[in-house]
Amino acid sequence: MISILLVDDEPVLLDLGSFYLTQREHFTVDTASNGKEALERLEKRPYQIVVSDYDMPYMNGIELLREVKQRSPNQPFIIFTGKGREEVVIEALNLGADFYLQKGGDAKAQYTELAHKCRRATERRQAQDQIRHLARLYSLLSRVNKAVYQIRSRDDLTKEVCHIAIEQGGFKAASVCMLHPVTNLPEIVAYDTSPDTLGKTTEPFLSPDSVPTLHTLKEDRFHVCSDNRRYPHEESYGRALCTAGFLTSASFPLKVSDGLIGALTLHSDEADFFSEEEVLLMMEITESLSLAFELMAQEREKEQVADRLNMMLSAIESDNDAFFLIDIKGTIQYANHAARRITSDECTDFKSHHYNISSTGLLTVEDIHRLAAKRKEIPITDDGLNANNPSARSQEQPGLSVRSFEHDGSQFFLVHLRQDRS
Known part of the structure; x- marks a missing residue:
């Protein structure tokens, strides 16, 4: 529905205009008898188009047009008057009126023309609004996306x-x-x-x-x-x-x-x-x-995990138990001082030399995966991992535990060899 505010100081013309316009589909009409009343109505609700007479007391159509455009620059507006002076037409169009129509002649024909102009003015406003809004929002989207990456x-x-x-x-x-x-x-x-x-x-x-x-x-x-x-x-x-x-x-x-x-x-x-x-x-x-x-x-979570990992490694480094940190392939990423002492490589940088846990003779990569899945301790003997050897169980000294965890999308294992404190 196209909402119209019809402004005229002559009640008969208001009634006539309302009658002809509301006979057509998609039109609703409210009326105002002067410019002040029209402005009050516009403050309370929007109208898709304002149609105003020119010659009115207190505030003429041009003055009303100027005030409306100051408040809402894109408001469609038609001057519909019996006055046909050229200077009035020029001023109305310069102030942003969409059309200037002159009253007179056959009433049905002139209101048919007015209805046509109302449709054209509102359609043009809608098209302009959409183009302007979309341009603003696409620009907003571009700037936001840039900010997101920066x-x-x-x-x-x-x-x-x-x-x-x-x-x-x-x-x-x-x-x-x-x-x-x-x-x-x-x-x-x-x-x-x-x-x-x-x-x-x-x-x-x-x-x-x-x-x-x-x-x-x-x-x-x-x-x-x-x-x-x-x-x-x-x-x-x-x-x-x-x-x-x-x-x-x-x-x-x-x-x-x-x-x-x-x-x-x-x-x-x-x-x-x-x-x-x-x-x-x-x-x-x-x-x-x-x-x-x-x-x-996700970045904050990674940082928190990294902080916890660093704290854990700091505590592990000073522990008397042996700890190895290995990746999914068994490569030793870290070994504390007790672990380096067990492997007789106390000064070795395991990570840079790509040592595999299997090379220590303590256990294999397969043992690591199996123990991590079971999440339980088994004994280890002087000969290495030998949990199925009955004679070896009687000689068990430290205990072995393996725990798996993920960091930065990769899986790691923490191998803990507990020293016998009895």
């Missing part, structure tokens, strides 16, 4: 994304809300606003309690408030949104391994900002962010 800190990336949304996407406000890993409570970790929002109260819309953010975190899906003037917000909240100039509000989920971790929330000064294609582009942007967060989480 920034390795989650905090820095979320701040940069909010900044890009304002600078490149043309949004009025942007925030990233994350669920706390322990409490699972939402908290704002980054936000940004456009320069023209300075002095306006924006805190309620950059908080985890903002309406689209709450819906996204609750339902694990995107949520769009297409027009905050019509959306069923709590009255004071909706009024504050519109006062701040936020006509469209939307939130999109952020995930790691298909688990919800937060939301990206955006506010625009344009009503009905997101078409289906634009929503899909925003989902692509948040998927890029989600992938970046997942890779960061």
Whole structure:
């Protein structure tokens, strides 16, 4: 449906225009008897096109056009009047009117022409909006993808994304809300606003309690408030949104391994900002962010594993028991001082010389895999691993245990030879 605001100071012409236009499909008409009333209606709800008379008291059609364009530069507008002065036509078109139509003649024919012009103006606006929105969002996607590859800190990336949304996407406000890993409570970790929002109260819309953010975190899906003037917000909240100039509000989920971790929330000064294609582009942007967060989480996990491994190796180095760290092929990656003493290679760098555990005479690679699978100790004799030899069991001295673990996508084994402390 094409929504029309018809403005004229003559009640008869308002009734006539409403009658002819609403007889046609896909038209709804509201009326205003002067420019002030028209502006009040536009503050409460959007109209796809404004059709105004020129000669009205207090505020003529040109003055109304100028005021409407200052508030909403892309609002379609038609001057429909009985006045045909050339200077009025030129001024109307220079101020951004889509068409200038003159009243008179057959009523049915002139309103048929007006309906045609209304369709053309709204279709042109829709095409222009889509091109402009898509260009902004593709640029936003490009900048976000570049940031994803360049920034390795989650905090820095979320701040940069909010900044890009304002600078490149043309949004009025942007925030990233994350669920706390322990409490699972939402908290704002980054936000940004456009320069023209300075002095306006924006805190309620950059908080985890903002309406689209709450819906996204609750339902694990995107949520769009297409027009905050019509959306069923709590009255004071909706009024504050519109006062701040936020006509469209939307939130999109952020995930790691298909688990919800937060939301990206955006506010625009344009009503009905997101078409289906634009929503899909925003989902692509948040998927890029989600992938970046997942890779960061994997990097942090690797670093934590590496830290734990280093701590373990430091403790092992000072232990009197012998420890070997070997890879899946049996190559010795590390041996502590006790292990080097057993193999009579106390000064050898096993890793650089590619020694295999089999060369120590203690056990084979096959033994390592079998013991790791069983995860239990067996005795070892002076002759090496000989668990099936009854006479060897009576001579057992230390114990042997093997544990496997993964690090950086590879499997390793920790071989522990316990010394006899009896």
